Amino acid sequence: MSSELTFRGHETQQVNDEYSPKPNKPWLSEIRPIRYLLREQRLVFVLIGIAIATLFFTLAPSSSTTSPASSSFSTVRYEPHPISYFEHESESKTTPYQHHTAAVHSFGKVPLGLKRKGLRIVVTGGAGFVGSHLVDRLIERGDSVIVVDNFFTGRKENVMHHFGNPRFELIRHDVVEPLLLEVDQIYHLACPASPVHYKFNPTNVVGTLNMLGLAKRIGARFLLTSTSEVYGDPLQHPQKETYWGNVNPIGVRSCYDEGKRTAETLTMDYHRGAEVEVRIARIFNTYGPRMCLDDGRVVSNFVAQALRKEPLTVYGDGKQTRSFQYVSDLVEGLMRLMEGEHVGPFNLGNPGEFTMLELAKVVQETIDPEAKIEYRPNTEDDPHKRKPDITKAKEQLGWEPKVDLHTGLPLMVSDFRQRIFGDHKEGGTVA
Numbered sequence: 182m183s184s185e186l187t188f189r190g191h192e193t194q195q196v197n198d199e200y201s202p203k204p205n206k207p208w209l210s211e212i213r214p215i216r217y218l219l220r221e222q223r224l225v226f227v228l229i230g231i232a233i234a235t236l237f238f239t240l241a242p243s244s245s246t247t248s249p250a251s252s253s254f255s256t257v258r259y260e261p262h263p264i265s266y267f268e269h270e271s272e273s274k275t276t277p278y279q280h281h282t283a284a285v286h287s288f289g290k291v292p293l294g295l296k297r298k299g300l301r302i303v304v305t306g307g308a309g310f311v312g313s314h315l316v317d318r319l320i321e322r323g324d325s326v327i328v329v330d331n332f333f334t335g336r337k338e339n340v341m342h343h344f345g346n347p348r349f350e351l352i353r354h355d356v357v358e359p360l361l362l363e364v365d366q367i368y369h370l371a372c373p374a375s376p377v378h379y380k381f382n383p384t385n386v387v388g389t390l391n392m393l394g395l396a397k398r399i400g401a402r403f404l405l406t407s408t409s410e411v412y413g414d415p416l417q418h419p420q421k422e423t424y425w426g427n428v429n430p431i432g433v434r435s436c437y438d439e440g441k442r443t444a445e446t447l448t449m450d451y452h453r454g455a456e457v458e459v460r461i462a463r464i465f466n467t468y469g470p471r472m473c474l475d476d477g478r479v480v481s482n483f484v485a486q487a488l489r490k491e492p493l494t495v496y497g498d499g500k501q502t503r504s505f506q507y508v509s510d511l512v513e514g515l516m517r518l519m520e521g522e523h524v525g526p527f528n529l530g531n532p533g534e535f536t537m538l539e540l541a542k543v544v545q546e547t548i549d550p551e552a553k554i555e556y557r558p559n560t561e562d563d564p565h566k567r568k569p570d571i572t573k574a575k576e577q578l579g580w581e582p583k584v585d586l587h588t589g590l591p592l593m594v595s596d597f598r599q600r601i602f603g604d605h606k607e608g609g610t611v612a
Protein backbone atom coordinates (compact mmCIF):
# COMPACT_ATOMS: atom_id res chain seq x y z
CA MET A 182 0.00 0.00 0.00
CA SER A 183 2.65 2.44 0.94
CA SER A 184 4.78 1.68 -2.13
CA GLU A 185 1.76 2.32 -4.28
CA LEU A 186 1.36 5.73 -2.76
CA THR A 187 5.01 6.51 -3.28
CA PHE A 188 4.82 5.59 -6.88
CA ARG A 189 1.85 7.87 -7.47
CA GLY A 190 3.75 10.73 -5.95
CA HIS A 191 6.56 10.29 -8.44
CA GLU A 192 4.02 10.29 -11.21
CA THR A 193 2.58 13.56 -10.06
CA GLN A 194 6.00 15.18 -9.88
CA GLN A 195 6.79 14.23 -13.45
CA VAL A 196 3.56 15.67 -14.75
CA ASN A 197 3.90 19.05 -12.93
CA ASP A 198 7.54 19.83 -13.58
CA GLU A 199 7.15 23.59 -13.29
CA TYR A 200 7.95 25.46 -10.06
CA SER A 201 4.84 25.98 -8.00
CA PRO A 202 5.25 27.71 -4.60
CA LYS A 203 3.64 26.05 -1.62
CA PRO A 204 0.43 27.62 -0.47
CA ASN A 205 1.08 30.32 2.05
CA LYS A 206 0.27 29.27 5.62
CA PRO A 207 1.05 32.24 7.91
CA TRP A 208 -0.04 30.43 11.05
CA LEU A 209 2.58 27.79 10.34
CA SER A 210 5.49 30.26 10.60
CA GLU A 211 4.18 31.46 13.94
CA ILE A 212 3.79 28.12 15.60
CA ARG A 213 7.04 26.76 14.19
CA PRO A 214 9.26 28.30 16.98
CA ILE A 215 6.81 27.06 19.58
CA ARG A 216 6.89 23.55 18.17
CA TYR A 217 10.68 23.78 18.08
CA LEU A 218 10.76 24.71 21.75
CA LEU A 219 8.40 21.94 22.75
CA ARG A 220 10.35 19.28 20.97
CA GLU A 221 13.11 17.32 22.77
CA GLN A 222 12.35 18.99 26.16
CA ARG A 223 14.03 22.20 25.03
CA LEU A 224 11.55 24.29 27.05
CA VAL A 225 12.46 22.41 30.21
CA PHE A 226 16.15 23.22 29.67
CA VAL A 227 15.38 26.89 29.06
CA LEU A 228 13.37 27.07 32.30
CA ILE A 229 16.13 25.34 34.25
CA GLY A 230 18.63 27.87 32.81
CA ILE A 231 16.48 30.81 33.92
CA ALA A 232 16.11 29.32 37.39
CA ILE A 233 19.89 28.86 37.77
CA ALA A 234 20.56 32.43 36.58
CA THR A 235 17.98 33.81 39.01
CA LEU A 236 19.53 31.87 41.87
CA PHE A 237 23.03 33.05 40.94
CA PHE A 238 22.19 36.74 40.77
CA THR A 239 20.12 36.59 43.93
CA LEU A 240 22.80 34.91 46.01
CA ALA A 241 25.84 36.59 44.44
CA PRO A 242 27.44 39.22 46.73
CA SER A 243 26.61 42.85 45.99
CA SER A 244 28.98 45.06 44.04
CA SER A 245 30.85 45.88 47.21
CA THR A 246 34.56 45.54 46.82
CA THR A 247 35.94 46.83 50.04
CA SER A 248 39.65 47.19 49.88
CA PRO A 249 41.48 44.25 51.33
CA ALA A 250 43.08 46.52 53.86
CA SER A 251 39.79 47.81 55.08
CA SER A 252 39.55 45.55 58.05
CA SER A 253 43.17 45.61 58.99
CA PHE A 254 43.15 49.01 60.64
CA SER A 255 40.12 48.74 62.83
CA THR A 256 40.55 47.30 66.25
CA VAL A 257 36.87 46.48 66.42
CA ARG A 258 35.15 44.55 63.71
CA TYR A 259 32.06 46.39 62.55
CA GLU A 260 29.35 44.13 61.25
CA PRO A 261 27.38 45.58 58.36
CA HIS A 262 24.05 46.96 59.50
CA PRO A 263 21.38 44.32 59.17
CA ILE A 264 18.96 46.65 57.39
CA SER A 265 19.10 46.86 53.62
CA TYR A 266 19.11 50.28 51.98
CA PHE A 267 16.94 49.18 49.16
CA GLU A 268 13.84 48.02 50.92
CA HIS A 269 11.64 50.86 49.77
CA GLU A 270 10.17 51.00 46.32
CA SER A 271 10.74 54.36 44.75
CA GLU A 272 8.10 56.82 43.79
CA SER A 273 8.64 58.48 40.47
CA LYS A 274 10.14 61.94 40.71
CA THR A 275 11.07 64.49 38.12
CA THR A 276 13.68 66.70 39.72
CA PRO A 277 16.97 67.33 37.90
CA TYR A 278 18.79 65.25 40.47
CA GLN A 279 16.54 62.30 39.82
CA HIS A 280 17.11 62.52 36.08
CA HIS A 281 20.81 62.73 36.72
CA THR A 282 21.07 59.63 38.82
CA ALA A 283 17.84 57.77 38.19
CA ALA A 284 19.56 54.69 36.86
CA VAL A 285 22.03 54.38 39.67
CA HIS A 286 20.07 55.80 42.50
CA SER A 287 16.98 53.69 42.35
CA PHE A 288 15.42 53.18 45.75
CA GLY A 289 13.66 50.12 44.40
CA LYS A 290 15.17 46.75 43.71
CA VAL A 291 18.13 46.43 41.42
CA PRO A 292 16.92 44.77 38.20
CA LEU A 293 17.62 41.08 38.01
CA GLY A 294 21.17 40.36 36.98
CA LEU A 295 22.30 44.00 37.05
CA LYS A 296 24.78 45.26 39.60
CA ARG A 297 23.89 48.55 41.28
CA LYS A 298 26.09 51.22 39.74
CA GLY A 299 28.14 53.05 42.37
CA LEU A 300 27.57 56.73 43.03
CA ARG A 301 30.22 59.44 43.25
CA ILE A 302 29.97 60.93 46.69
CA VAL A 303 31.75 63.72 48.57
CA VAL A 304 31.95 63.46 52.34
CA THR A 305 33.16 66.71 53.88
CA GLY A 306 34.62 66.03 57.31
CA GLY A 307 35.05 62.41 56.21
CA ALA A 308 38.24 61.96 58.24
CA GLY A 309 36.36 62.67 61.45
CA PHE A 310 34.52 60.34 63.79
CA VAL A 311 31.10 60.04 62.10
CA GLY A 312 32.42 60.80 58.61
CA SER A 313 34.93 57.95 58.59
CA HIS A 314 32.26 55.40 59.55
CA LEU A 315 30.02 56.77 56.83
CA VAL A 316 32.85 56.46 54.32
CA ASP A 317 33.33 52.80 55.31
CA ARG A 318 29.69 52.07 54.58
CA LEU A 319 29.64 53.92 51.26
CA ILE A 320 32.79 52.18 50.03
CA GLU A 321 31.38 48.86 51.21
CA ARG A 322 28.22 49.57 49.19
CA GLY A 323 30.26 50.08 46.02
CA ASP A 324 30.30 53.88 45.78
CA SER A 325 33.27 56.10 44.93
CA VAL A 326 34.04 58.44 47.78
CA ILE A 327 35.98 61.69 47.94
CA VAL A 328 36.78 62.83 51.46
CA VAL A 329 37.32 66.57 51.88
CA ASP A 330 38.82 67.42 55.24
CA ASN A 331 41.22 69.99 56.70
CA PHE A 332 42.11 67.66 59.64
CA PHE A 333 41.03 70.25 62.17
CA THR A 334 39.74 67.45 64.40
CA GLY A 335 39.82 64.58 61.91
CA ARG A 336 42.68 62.08 61.53
CA LYS A 337 44.17 60.37 58.52
CA GLU A 338 44.26 57.17 60.56
CA ASN A 339 40.45 57.09 60.43
CA VAL A 340 40.45 56.55 56.67
CA MET A 341 43.91 55.25 55.82
CA HIS A 342 42.60 51.70 55.49
CA HIS A 343 41.07 52.89 52.18
CA PHE A 344 44.34 54.25 50.78
CA GLY A 345 45.11 52.35 47.59
CA ASN A 346 41.45 51.73 46.84
CA PRO A 347 40.74 53.33 43.43
CA ARG A 348 37.25 54.24 44.63
CA PHE A 349 38.64 56.38 47.46
CA GLU A 350 40.21 59.85 47.35
CA LEU A 351 41.29 62.16 50.13
CA ILE A 352 41.62 65.91 49.62
CA ARG A 353 43.06 68.19 52.30
CA HIS A 354 40.87 71.23 51.91
CA ASP A 355 39.13 73.76 54.10
CA VAL A 356 35.50 74.03 53.02
CA VAL A 357 35.44 77.75 53.74
CA GLU A 358 37.24 77.92 50.39
CA PRO A 359 35.20 77.01 47.28
CA LEU A 360 35.84 73.69 45.58
CA LEU A 361 34.69 72.18 42.30
CA LEU A 362 34.07 68.45 42.01
CA GLU A 363 31.70 66.35 39.89
CA VAL A 364 29.64 64.12 42.16
CA ASP A 365 26.10 62.80 42.66
CA GLN A 366 25.78 63.37 46.40
CA ILE A 367 27.35 65.59 49.05
CA TYR A 368 27.30 64.57 52.70
CA HIS A 369 28.29 67.78 54.47
CA LEU A 370 29.72 66.88 57.89
CA ALA A 371 32.69 69.25 58.09
CA CYS A 372 32.37 71.21 61.28
CA PRO A 373 34.36 71.91 64.42
CA ALA A 374 31.89 69.77 66.32
CA SER A 375 33.16 69.28 69.83
CA PRO A 376 32.58 71.67 72.74
CA VAL A 377 36.27 72.58 73.00
CA HIS A 378 35.96 74.12 69.54
CA TYR A 379 32.82 76.15 70.25
CA LYS A 380 34.41 79.44 69.31
CA PHE A 381 34.56 81.64 66.26
CA ASN A 382 34.74 79.42 63.23
CA PRO A 383 33.09 80.20 59.90
CA THR A 384 32.79 76.55 58.77
CA ASN A 385 29.10 76.14 59.58
CA VAL A 386 28.11 79.25 57.65
CA VAL A 387 30.71 79.84 54.93
CA GLY A 388 31.56 76.15 54.46
CA THR A 389 27.87 75.21 54.17
CA LEU A 390 27.30 78.05 51.69
CA ASN A 391 30.18 76.80 49.55
CA MET A 392 28.96 73.21 49.55
CA LEU A 393 25.40 74.29 48.71
CA GLY A 394 26.82 76.34 45.85
CA LEU A 395 28.63 73.25 44.63
CA ALA A 396 25.46 71.14 44.91
CA LYS A 397 23.53 73.71 42.89
CA ARG A 398 26.19 73.96 40.21
CA ILE A 399 26.55 70.23 39.60
CA GLY A 400 22.97 69.13 40.43
CA ALA A 401 24.04 66.96 43.37
CA ARG A 402 21.89 66.00 46.32
CA PHE A 403 23.07 67.65 49.55
CA LEU A 404 22.76 66.35 53.13
CA LEU A 405 23.47 68.61 56.10
CA THR A 406 24.42 67.08 59.43
CA SER A 407 22.79 69.51 61.83
CA THR A 408 22.51 68.92 65.54
CA SER A 409 20.15 68.61 68.49
CA GLU A 410 21.89 71.78 69.72
CA VAL A 411 19.52 73.73 67.45
CA TYR A 412 16.94 73.10 70.20
CA GLY A 413 19.22 74.89 72.70
CA ASP A 414 18.09 74.37 76.30
CA PRO A 415 14.74 72.93 75.21
CA LEU A 416 11.44 73.84 76.81
CA GLN A 417 9.78 70.87 75.10
CA HIS A 418 10.61 67.30 76.07
CA PRO A 419 11.24 65.07 74.20
CA GLN A 420 12.11 67.30 71.26
CA LYS A 421 10.12 67.03 68.05
CA GLU A 422 11.35 68.44 64.73
CA THR A 423 8.54 71.01 64.86
CA TYR A 424 10.03 72.61 68.00
CA TRP A 425 11.88 75.85 67.18
CA GLY A 426 14.23 75.71 70.14
CA ASN A 427 15.45 77.88 72.95
CA VAL A 428 18.89 79.10 72.02
CA ASN A 429 21.03 81.84 73.50
CA PRO A 430 22.31 83.76 70.46
CA ILE A 431 25.28 85.33 72.31
CA GLY A 432 26.40 82.53 74.63
CA VAL A 433 29.59 80.49 74.65
CA ARG A 434 27.97 77.68 72.63
CA SER A 435 26.28 80.03 70.16
CA CYS A 436 28.89 79.71 67.44
CA TYR A 437 27.94 76.04 67.15
CA ASP A 438 24.19 76.26 67.89
CA GLU A 439 23.50 79.34 65.81
CA GLY A 440 26.01 78.26 63.18
CA LYS A 441 24.02 75.05 62.60
CA ARG A 442 20.72 76.94 62.69
CA THR A 443 22.08 79.25 59.99
CA ALA A 444 23.31 76.22 58.05
CA GLU A 445 19.76 74.78 58.17
CA THR A 446 18.36 78.12 56.98
CA LEU A 447 20.81 78.27 54.06
CA THR A 448 20.03 74.67 53.17
CA MET A 449 16.28 75.32 53.01
CA ASP A 450 16.80 78.55 51.07
CA TYR A 451 18.85 76.72 48.44
CA HIS A 452 16.13 74.08 48.31
CA ARG A 453 13.28 76.55 47.86
CA GLY A 454 15.11 79.16 45.84
CA ALA A 455 17.49 77.12 43.70
CA GLU A 456 15.73 73.72 43.65
CA VAL A 457 18.70 71.95 45.21
CA GLU A 458 17.74 68.50 46.50
CA VAL A 459 18.51 68.71 50.20
CA ARG A 460 18.27 66.58 53.32
CA ILE A 461 18.67 67.72 56.94
CA ALA A 462 19.57 65.44 59.86
CA ARG A 463 19.50 66.70 63.45
CA ILE A 464 21.96 64.45 65.19
CA PHE A 465 21.79 63.74 68.91
CA ASN A 466 24.80 62.67 71.01
CA THR A 467 26.63 59.90 69.21
CA TYR A 468 29.50 57.76 70.44
CA GLY A 469 31.68 54.96 69.16
CA PRO A 470 35.17 54.00 68.04
CA ARG A 471 37.36 56.75 66.48
CA MET A 472 35.88 59.55 68.57
CA CYS A 473 38.42 62.18 69.50
CA LEU A 474 40.01 61.17 72.80
CA ASP A 475 39.98 64.57 74.47
CA ASP A 476 37.39 66.68 72.76
CA GLY A 477 35.25 67.47 75.78
CA ARG A 478 32.26 65.33 74.80
CA VAL A 479 30.87 63.51 77.79
CA VAL A 480 31.15 59.87 76.63
CA SER A 481 34.70 60.20 75.33
CA ASN A 482 35.66 62.14 78.47
CA PHE A 483 34.35 59.47 80.84
CA VAL A 484 35.80 56.55 78.88
CA ALA A 485 39.26 58.12 78.51
CA GLN A 486 39.28 59.17 82.20
CA ALA A 487 38.24 55.72 83.45
CA LEU A 488 40.89 54.02 81.29
CA ARG A 489 43.59 56.40 82.57
CA LYS A 490 42.46 55.86 86.19
CA GLU A 491 41.44 59.51 86.48
CA PRO A 492 38.24 60.63 88.22
CA LEU A 493 35.19 61.04 85.98
CA THR A 494 34.32 64.74 85.86
CA VAL A 495 30.62 65.41 86.27
CA TYR A 496 29.48 68.98 85.68
CA GLY A 497 26.75 70.40 87.93
CA ASP A 498 24.71 67.88 89.91
CA GLY A 499 24.95 65.25 87.16
CA LYS A 500 21.17 65.10 86.80
CA GLN A 501 21.09 66.67 83.34
CA THR A 502 20.07 64.06 80.78
CA ARG A 503 21.33 63.04 77.36
CA SER A 504 20.59 60.20 74.98
CA PHE A 505 23.42 58.27 73.40
CA GLN A 506 23.37 56.79 69.96
CA TYR A 507 25.89 54.29 68.64
CA VAL A 508 27.61 55.45 65.47
CA SER A 509 26.47 52.59 63.19
CA ASP A 510 22.84 53.50 63.92
CA LEU A 511 23.52 57.10 62.96
CA VAL A 512 25.26 56.14 59.72
CA GLU A 513 22.32 53.94 58.79
CA GLY A 514 19.96 56.85 59.45
CA LEU A 515 22.04 59.29 57.38
CA MET A 516 22.14 56.95 54.40
CA ARG A 517 18.43 56.24 54.58
CA LEU A 518 17.76 59.96 54.73
CA MET A 519 19.97 60.65 51.72
CA GLU A 520 18.38 57.84 49.68
CA GLY A 521 14.82 58.61 50.77
CA GLU A 522 12.18 61.00 49.53
CA HIS A 523 11.98 63.40 52.45
CA VAL A 524 13.84 66.64 53.07
CA GLY A 525 13.51 66.64 56.85
CA PRO A 526 14.69 67.82 59.25
CA PHE A 527 14.83 64.45 60.98
CA ASN A 528 15.92 63.77 64.53
CA LEU A 529 18.50 60.97 64.48
CA GLY A 530 19.24 59.82 67.99
CA ASN A 531 18.62 57.11 70.54
CA PRO A 532 15.63 57.95 72.74
CA GLY A 533 17.11 56.00 75.69
CA GLU A 534 17.69 58.77 78.24
CA PHE A 535 20.48 58.76 80.84
CA THR A 536 21.51 61.27 83.49
CA MET A 537 25.23 62.04 83.56
CA LEU A 538 25.49 60.08 86.78
CA GLU A 539 23.80 57.06 85.19
CA LEU A 540 26.21 57.28 82.29
CA ALA A 541 29.14 57.47 84.72
CA LYS A 542 27.79 54.30 86.37
CA VAL A 543 27.66 52.42 83.05
CA VAL A 544 31.24 53.52 82.35
CA GLN A 545 32.30 52.33 85.81
CA GLU A 546 30.61 48.95 85.23
CA THR A 547 32.24 48.59 81.81
CA ILE A 548 35.75 49.78 82.64
CA ASP A 549 36.53 50.25 86.30
CA PRO A 550 34.06 49.88 89.20
CA GLU A 551 36.56 51.76 91.43
CA ALA A 552 36.58 54.88 89.22
CA LYS A 553 35.86 58.01 91.26
CA ILE A 554 33.47 60.80 90.35
CA GLU A 555 34.56 64.42 90.67
CA TYR A 556 31.97 67.22 90.57
CA ARG A 557 32.73 70.51 88.81
CA PRO A 558 30.62 73.67 88.34
CA ASN A 559 28.29 73.39 85.39
CA THR A 560 29.29 74.92 82.07
CA GLU A 561 27.38 77.92 80.75
CA ASP A 562 24.22 77.19 78.74
CA ASP A 563 24.52 73.44 79.29
CA PRO A 564 21.07 72.04 78.33
CA HIS A 565 19.22 70.32 81.19
CA LYS A 566 17.43 67.72 79.11
CA ARG A 567 17.94 66.25 75.70
CA LYS A 568 15.94 63.40 74.23
CA PRO A 569 14.85 62.96 70.63
CA ASP A 570 11.33 62.20 69.51
CA ILE A 571 12.10 59.94 66.54
CA THR A 572 8.53 59.22 65.44
CA LYS A 573 9.08 61.04 62.15
CA ALA A 574 12.24 59.09 61.28
CA LYS A 575 10.50 55.83 62.19
CA GLU A 576 7.51 56.59 59.99
CA GLN A 577 9.15 58.24 57.00
CA LEU A 578 12.61 56.61 56.90
CA GLY A 579 11.72 53.27 58.49
CA TRP A 580 14.66 53.89 60.82
CA GLU A 581 15.27 53.42 64.51
CA PRO A 582 18.42 52.75 66.52
CA LYS A 583 19.34 49.14 67.25
CA VAL A 584 22.39 49.33 69.52
CA ASP A 585 21.90 50.16 73.20
CA LEU A 586 24.52 51.76 75.45
CA HIS A 587 25.48 48.52 77.19
CA THR A 588 26.23 46.92 73.80
CA GLY A 589 27.90 49.89 72.12
CA LEU A 590 30.08 51.16 74.95
CA PRO A 591 32.40 48.11 75.13
CA LEU A 592 33.11 48.51 71.37
CA MET A 593 34.18 52.08 71.95
CA VAL A 594 36.18 51.15 75.06
CA SER A 595 38.26 48.57 73.21
CA ASP A 596 39.10 51.17 70.52
CA PHE A 597 40.03 53.77 73.16
CA ARG A 598 42.06 51.22 75.10
CA GLN A 599 44.07 50.41 72.01
CA ARG A 600 44.60 54.05 71.12
CA ILE A 601 45.58 55.11 74.63
CA PHE A 602 47.72 52.16 75.64
CA GLY A 603 48.66 50.88 72.19
CA ASP A 604 50.02 54.26 71.05
CA HIS A 605 51.45 55.13 74.48
CA LYS A 606 52.72 51.94 76.08
CA GLU A 607 52.90 53.43 79.59
CA GLY A 608 49.27 54.46 79.48
CA GLY A 609 50.21 58.10 79.99
CA THR A 610 48.14 61.03 78.91
CA VAL A 611 47.55 61.71 75.28
CA ALA A 612 47.94 65.25 74.02
Ligand SMILES: NC(=O)c1ccc[n+]([C@@H]2O[C@H](COP(=O)([O-])OP(=O)(O)OC[C@H]3O[C@@H](n4cnc5c(N)ncnc54)[C@H](O)[C@@H]3O)[C@@H](O)[C@H]2O)c1
Pocket residue numbers: 305306307308309310311312329330331332333334335336354355356357369370371372373374375384388406407408409463464465466467468473
Ligand atom coordinates in the same frame (compact mmCIF):
# COMPACT_ATOMS: atom_id res chain seq x y z
N1 LIG B 1 29.10 63.16 67.10
C1 LIG B 1 28.04 63.74 67.59
O1 LIG B 1 27.60 63.43 68.70
C2 LIG B 1 27.30 64.79 66.79
C3 LIG B 1 26.14 65.35 67.33
C4 LIG B 1 25.48 66.31 66.60
C5 LIG B 1 25.91 66.69 65.36
N2 LIG B 1 27.06 66.13 64.85
C6 LIG B 1 27.52 66.61 63.56
O2 LIG B 1 28.04 65.55 62.79
C7 LIG B 1 29.15 66.01 62.02
C8 LIG B 1 30.37 65.14 62.28
O3 LIG B 1 30.70 65.23 63.64
P1 LIG B 1 31.81 64.32 64.30
O4 LIG B 1 31.33 63.93 65.62
O5 LIG B 1 32.25 63.28 63.36
O6 LIG B 1 32.95 65.41 64.51
P2 LIG B 1 34.51 65.32 64.12
O7 LIG B 1 35.14 66.53 64.74
O8 LIG B 1 35.06 64.00 64.46
O9 LIG B 1 34.46 65.47 62.56
C9 LIG B 1 34.36 66.70 61.90
C10 LIG B 1 35.31 66.68 60.72
O10 LIG B 1 35.22 67.90 60.01
C11 LIG B 1 36.53 68.34 59.70
N3 LIG B 1 36.48 69.80 59.53
C12 LIG B 1 36.21 70.74 60.46
N4 LIG B 1 36.24 71.96 59.91
C13 LIG B 1 36.52 71.78 58.59
C14 LIG B 1 36.69 72.66 57.49
N5 LIG B 1 36.55 73.99 57.62
N6 LIG B 1 36.99 72.13 56.27
C15 LIG B 1 37.14 70.80 56.12
N7 LIG B 1 36.98 69.93 57.12
C16 LIG B 1 36.69 70.41 58.35
C17 LIG B 1 37.38 67.91 60.88
O11 LIG B 1 38.75 67.86 60.60
C18 LIG B 1 36.78 66.55 61.15
O12 LIG B 1 37.40 65.55 60.39
C19 LIG B 1 29.37 67.48 62.40
O13 LIG B 1 28.76 68.29 61.43
C20 LIG B 1 28.65 67.61 63.72
O14 LIG B 1 28.18 68.89 63.94
C21 LIG B 1 27.76 65.20 65.55
